[in-house]
Amino acid sequence: MKINFILPEFEVIRDRDSCVSCRICERECSNGVHSFNEKKKIMTADQAKCVDCQRCVALCPTSALKIVKADCSFPSNGNWSEASIKEIYKQAETGGILLSSMGSPSCLPVYWDKILINASQVTNPSIDPLREPMETRVFLGKKPDKLKRDSDGKLKCELSPQLSLSMPVMFSAMSFGSISYNAHKALASASCELGIMYNTGEGGLHKDFYEYGKNTIVQVASGRFGVHEAYLEAGAAIEIKIGQGAKPGIGGHLPAKKISSEVSQTRMIPEGTEAISPAPHHDIYSIEDLRQLVFALKEATNYNKPVIVKVAAVHNIGAIASGIARSGADIIAIDGFRGGTGAAPTRIRDNVGIPVELALAAVDQRLRDEGIRHKVSIIAGGSIRNSSDVIKALALGADACYIGTAALIALGCHLCGNCQSGKCNWGIATQQPELVERLEPEWGKKRLVNLMNAWKNEIMEMMGGMGINSIEALIGNRQMLRGVGMTSKELEILGIAHAGE
Amino acid sequence: MLINAKGIDHKKLNDMLRGAGNDFIIEECLGQRFIAAGMSDKHIEINGIPGNALGAFLNGADIKVNGNAQDSVGDTMNSGSITICGNVGDAVGYAMRGGSIYVRGNAGYRAGIHMKEYRDRFPVIVIGGKAGSFLGEYQAGGIIIVLGLGVKDDNIVGNFPCTGMHGGKVFIRAAAGKIKFPRQVLSSPSGSEDMSIIEKYVSRFCEKFGYSPSAVMAHPFTTVYPDSANPYRQMYVSN
Numbered sequence: 001m002k003i004n005f006i007l008p009e010f011e012v013i014r015d016r017d018s019c020v021s022c023r024i025c026e027r028e029c030s031n032g033v034h035s036f037n038e039k040k041k042i043m044t045a046d047q048a049k050c051v052d053c054q055r056c057v058a059l060c061p062t063s064a065l066k067i068v069k070a071d072c073s074f075p076s077n078g079n080w081s082e083a084s085i086k087e088i089y090k091q092a093e094t095g096g097i098l099l100s101s102m103g104s105p106s107c108l109p110v111y112w113d114k115i116l117i118n119a120s121q122v123t124n125p126s127i128d129p130l131r132e133p134m135e136t137r138v139f140l141g142k143k144p145d146k147l148k149r150d151s152d153g154k155l156k157c158e159l160s161p162q163l164s165l166s167m168p169v170m171f172s173a174m175s176f177g178s179i180s181y182n183a184h185k186a187l188a189s190a191s192c193e194l195g196i197m198y199n200t201g202e203g204g205l206h207k208d209f210y211e212y213g214k215n216t217i218v219q220v221a222s223g224r225f226g227v228h229e230a231y232l233e234a235g236a237a238i239e240i241k242i243g244q245g246a247k248p249g250i251g252g253h254l255p256a257k258k259i260s261s262e263v264s265q266t267r268m269i270p271e272g273t274e275a276i277s278p279a280p281h282h283d284i285y286s287i288e289d290l291r292q293l294v295f296a297l298k299e300a301t302n303y304n305k306p307v308i309v310k311v312a313a314v315h316n317i318g319a320i321a322s323g324i325a326r327s328g329a330d331i332i333a334i335d336g337f338r339g340g341t342g343a344a345p346t347r348i349r350d351n352v353g354i355p356v357e358l359a360l361a362a363v364d365q366r367l368r369d370e371g372i373r374h375k376v377s378i379i380a381g382g383s384i385r386n387s388s389d390v391i392k393a394l395a396l397g398a399d400a401c402y403i404g405t406a407a408l409i410a411l412g413c414h415l416c417g418n419c420q421s422g423k424c425n426w427g428i429a430t431q432q433p434e435l436v437e438r439l440e441p442e443w444g445k446k447r448l449v450n451l452m453n454a455w456k457n458e459i460m461e462m463m464g465g466m467g468i469n470s471i472e473a474l475i476g477n478r479q480m481l482r483g484v485g486m487t488s489k490e491l492e493i494l495g496i497a498h499a500g501e
Numbered sequence: 502m503l504i505n506a507k508g509i510d511h512k513k514l515n516d517m518l519r520g521a522g523n524d525f526i527i528e529e530c531l532g533q534r535f536i537a538a539g540m541s542d543k544h545i546e547i548n549g550i551p552g553n554a555l556g557a558f559l560n561g562a563d564i565k566v567n568g569n570a571q572d573s574v575g576d577t578m579n580s581g582s583i584t585i586c587g588n589v590g591d592a593v594g595y596a597m598r599g600g601s602i603y604v605r606g607n608a609g610y611r612a613g614i615h616m617k618e619y620r621d622r623f624p625v626i627v628i629g630g631k632a633g634s635f636l637g638e639y640q641a642g643g644i645i646i647v648l649g650l651g652v653k654d655d656n657i658v659g660n661f662p663c664t665g666m667h668g669g670k671v672f673i674r675a676a677a678g679k680i681k682f683p684r685q686v687l688s689s690p691s692g693s694e695d696m697s698i699i700e701k702y703v704s705r706f707c708e709k710f711g712y713s714p715s716a717v718m719a720h721p722f723t724t725v726y727p728d729s730a731n732p733y734r735q736m737y738v739s740n
Contacts, residue, residue, distance in 0.1 A: 087740060096738030220577075223615065224596035228579040229539050229560035253735075268598060268619040269641065274667050274732070278639055282614050283573050283592045292534065296557040296576060299515055300539030346740045420739060 005089040010052045011070040012045035018064035019043055025056035025065060030423040030435055053416040055425035087346070098346035101419035101429070103246060103338040103383050103405055106350045110338075111357035111490075112389045116499055118480045120467040127469050129460035135470035136167045136456055140237075140377040140399055141306045141330045160330060161306045163217075163237050165400060166195035167456045168471050169390060171448075172335075172381050172402035173219050173241065173310070175203030177254050177263045177275070178342030178419070180436040183411060183428045186444030188212040193445065194452050199402075200226075202241060202252065202277060204266035210234050217308065220297065222251060223277035225267040229300065237331070238297050239308040240290075242281070245339030245382040248312030248353045252277035258422060260431045287323035294328045306330035313337060313359030313382065314352075318366030325367055325376040333402060334359050336382025340405040342429060343420035356382040357396065361494045364397025364476055373476075387458035396494065397476045410451045411444045506530045506549070518543060532571075537562050541581070553590070556583050559600065572609070575602050580622065584709055591633070594626045597643070601625040601702075605710045608647075610659070611635045616669060618642030627706045634659030637725070641668040646702055648674045648717060655679045663725050667733060671725040672699050674717075682725060685733050691722035 012033060021043055026034040031049045034056060036042075050067060057065045074082050087098055120126040127134065141162035148156040171187045178201065185208070187198040192215045199217040204226015209216070218235035220227050232238060243249065254263075254275040264271040284290050294307050309324045310333035311317070317334065324332050336356025341349065360380045367373040380393045381402030390401050409415065412426040419429035427439030468474050482499040483491050491498055502522045506514055507529040514533050518525060523543050527536070530549030537545055538554065541561030548567050556564050557576040569587035578597040588606035596615045599622030607630035614635065616624050624643035632647045636658050649657030655675035663671055663686045673680065677690045691699060699722055700714070707714045 090738045090740060094736065094738040096736040098740035099737040100740045224577045224598075227558070227577050227596075228598070229541070229558055232539065232558065268622075269617055270619065273641065276639060276641070276665070276667065276733075278615065278665070282611055282635075282638065283576065283595050292553055292573065293576075295511075296535050296538055296554040296573075299511065299535035300558040302515075302519065303512070345737075418739070 004048075005093070006048075006086055007072050007074075008047040008050070008070050010047060010050040011068050012047050012050055013066045013068060014043060014045065015064045016042070018062040020062055020064075022061060024059055024061065028055050028059050028425060030425050030430075030432070031421075051416045051418045051421075052414070053418070053425050054414045099343055099420055100346040100349050100417060101341055101343050102415055102417045103340045104350045105417070108337075109355065110383075111355055111486075111494065112385070112392055114484055114486050114490075115357070115392050115494070115496065116482050116484060117388065117391055117395075117462060117466070118482070119465040124467045126467050127464040129457075129464040132464075133469060134460045134463060135472070136459060138165050138168045138400055138471050138475075139163065140165065140379070142376065143374040145374070161237075161304055163197065163306055163331070164195075165197065167452065167459065168394060168398075168400040169384075169452060169455060170196050170217070170379070170400060170402055171198035171407050172339075172404040173199035173201040173217075173239065173244075174342075174404055174408075175201030175219075176206055176266050177201075177203040177258060177431070179408075179428055180424075180430055180439060181206065181262065182436050182439040182441045182444065183408070184209065185441035186411060186439065186448060187407060188216065189441065190445040190448035190452070191215040193449050196452070197236060199239060200235070202226075203254075203263070204268060205231050205234055206262070206266045219310075220293075221277055222279070222281045223275060225269065225275060225277070228268070232297065232301050232305075235305065237306045237308055238301065239310050239333065240281075240293060240297070240329075241310045242284075242290075243310070243312035243314070243335065244341065245312045245335030245337050245353055245356070246341035247344035247348050248314050248337075249279060250345070250348060251279035258431060263431060287327050290324065290329075291327040298328070308333050308379070310335060312339075313354045313356050315354065317354070317359045318362045321363040321376075321378075322366055322370055322372070325370075325372050329376060331377045331379060331399075332363070333379040333381060334363060335402070336360075336380070338383035339381060340383075340408070341419075356380050357392075358490075358493050360393060360398055361396045361478075365495055368476075387455040388462065390455065390459060391462050391474070392481060394471065394474045395477050395480045396496075397478075399475055406451070407448060410447045411439060502526070503528065506533060509533070511535050511552070518545065530568075537564055556581070559583070561600075569606070575600070578602075578624070586710070588630070589628075594624065594645075597624040597626075598622050599624050601627070601705075603627045603629075603706055603709055605629045607631045607633075608636075609633045611638055613637045613640060613643075613645040613671075615639040615641060616643040616645070618669065625702055627702050629706065629710065629712075631657045632659065632662075634661055635664060636662040637666055637669075637671045638663070639665040639667070640671065643669045644672065644698065644702070645669075646672045646674075646699060646706075648703070648706070650674075650712070650717065665733065666725070667727050669726075670695070673723045673725065674720050675723055676721050677723040680723070685728055685731055686725055687728045688723050688725045691724040695724045696722065 139162040142160040191198040202221035213234040216235045221241040308331040309329040337353030377399040380398035424430040481496040511533040532552040534552035539558040543562040554573040559578040559581045565584040572590035580599040585604045591609035592611045610633040627646045704714045
């Protein structure tokens with residue numbers, strides 16, 4: 001008799017009085033939790049299959065369902081958590097490397113929550129954004145060393161190529177393959193309407209999405225999937241992906257079974273073959289080598305597009321960023337250790353990398369100390385959850401933020417963390433046509449536009465409260481931040497004073 | 502059109518190449534990088550030594566170098582052809598998806614790394630001399646041929662050839678069994694089907710560089726290919 005070590009994590013509670021056996025829950029669950037018992041004429045549930053994505057709950061017409069955490073538990077132990085015990089059972093059973101998705105859920109400090117924002121009182125009056133001008137536009141790219149004038153005294157206005165954003169938030173890299181066609185379409189069309197950018201990730205650009213090119217950042221990673229001349233020309237900027245916050249130091253592997261016909265065309269590899277992204281770029285072993293790829297891309301696109309270099313937040317990130325700034329890159333993107341992923345080894349996701357708050361502050365300070373901060377813009381990502389996180393990131397030195405998980409939540413994601421299964425009931429992290437069609441791109445676009453507009457209004461209100469009327473005046477303005485409950489070392493790295501100071 | 506590249510940097514040189522005309526001869530080339538990056542419809546002959554990343558993201562142009570070339574020739578090349586009459590540096594044809602690269606002399610480390618094929622795109626690298634270590638690393642498609650012409654023994658590829666290979670083929674003009682490959686790839690004496698493929702590209706090589714095809718072909722070849730029954734595989738368990 002088989003021993004089942006892994007107890008069901010969730011319990012499906014069905015109110016028998018309310019349930020009308022319409023079988024919508026059965027139809028909606030790609031994990032096969034619900035079924036109809038013909039003999040007893042009732043709905044039943046196989047709870048072990050439930051991932052708590054809440055799809056059935058959200059669609060039950062009589063609100064008869066709820067999913068709760070199962071109270072069937074192991075003996076409580078302050079050292080051996082239930083998760084640790086379950087992980088050992090799983091590995092003892094299979095010999096496998098633990099694989100997870102979405103960002104790290106571990107209880108490490110979230111520095112955003114220990115930082116508070118200033119507001120004007122008495123002096124330096126606050127501003128009412130409804131009635132007074134408030135500038136949220138930002139430009140990402142190299143800024144000149146100094147103002148230059150021609151012999152007639154007129155300003156010389158030539159600038160390196162810049163990305164113009166209506167607000168300092170963009171959708172971060174999520175490849176077609178890891179997320180669905182409809183999810184990509186929602187992100188692309190929302191970016192267009194909002195005047196911001198979305199990012200292809202390392203999966204190439206679907207032919208239908210070339211029309212969104214002016215709001216697209218195209219990514220070049222170690223596997224070079226889907227990278228060709230027209231792709232590079234299609235985007236508004238090119239991002240070289242060196243690392244990802246959720247899995248610093250390791251490559252990617254989209255298994256053959258996920259390379260559908262559409263994904264194969266976009267990645268430009270045969271259907272049903274493995275798509276392996278090596279951990280490093282094997283032509284980049286130094287800053288000089290990075291410079292070579294940066295300029296190869298600039299030459300191939302005739303210096304018309306800014307080049308972004310994206311790295312995971314790791315130890316010595318200040319020195320790494322300094323090197324990137326000197327490589328000729330226009331923008332540095334730093335991805336913190338809480339950043340999301342379609343699949344990453346659990347141990348790496350939860351133990352490798354550092355919080356983006358500390359990395360961002362260290363990078364901004366290092367570049368200022370070296371007098372090269374103006375040579376690059378900085379994008380911060382890796383779990384930006386709301387508009388106050390954005391404000392805090394900007395004040396710590398970011399020129400803009402990337403959001404991935406927050407955008408997916410707007411599209412219906414419930415953070416069940418099973419992206420790697422490819423069976424996303426919300427039509428986001430899946431390539432199964434019947435699941436993909438559940439996410440209507442126009443509906444998704446509207447929700448993303450709503451989310452960003454709401455954040456933009458909140459950002460303006462908070463800026464107004466600080467007496468600041470442009471994003472440019474907020475970037476790197478650490479006077480606007482105070483810390484609570486942090487050690488002096490943490491405050492020193494963040495470059496902010498303690499509350500009360 | 503004749504361009505004298507003496508004292509000209511890569512940006513200006515590429516601007517001239519992007520300008521009017523399709524046929525160019527570059528004289529006195531000395532280390533300018535990124536020549537012809539992303540270009541199509543151009544025929545460029547280079548006298549001298551071009552710098553790194555010659556023909557990066559090449560999209561149909563033809564390039565001939567009457568001399569040596571350096572690192573990263575044909576990076577992520579999509580189509581076109583590059584002919585090097587001397588030696589070439591490291592990482593030639595990184596992630597190339599289509600077109601061909603012919604090298605008369607030797608190639609450095611990591612030749613053909615992560616080459617891949619797609620539909621009618623089929624990348625080919627032919628190396629006349631020896632290849633350095635990590636030849637065909639992560640190869641996913643296309644073919645690499647190493648001829649070892651003028652090399653007395655069979656040691657015509659460096660260490661760790663075909664590490665991570667999961668598609669495509671490598672043909673080595675040497676007897677099977679003398680080269681050590683990873684467990685995930687197989688090697689065997691090239692059969693008649695492979696020999697006809699090799700012959701097709703060897704004859705083009707010989708035409709370009711003035712060798713006798715029959716003399717080059719009169720030698721055993723080894724075919725290296727991924728073992729589909731034993732792929733690189735990491736065992737995962739969903740957590």
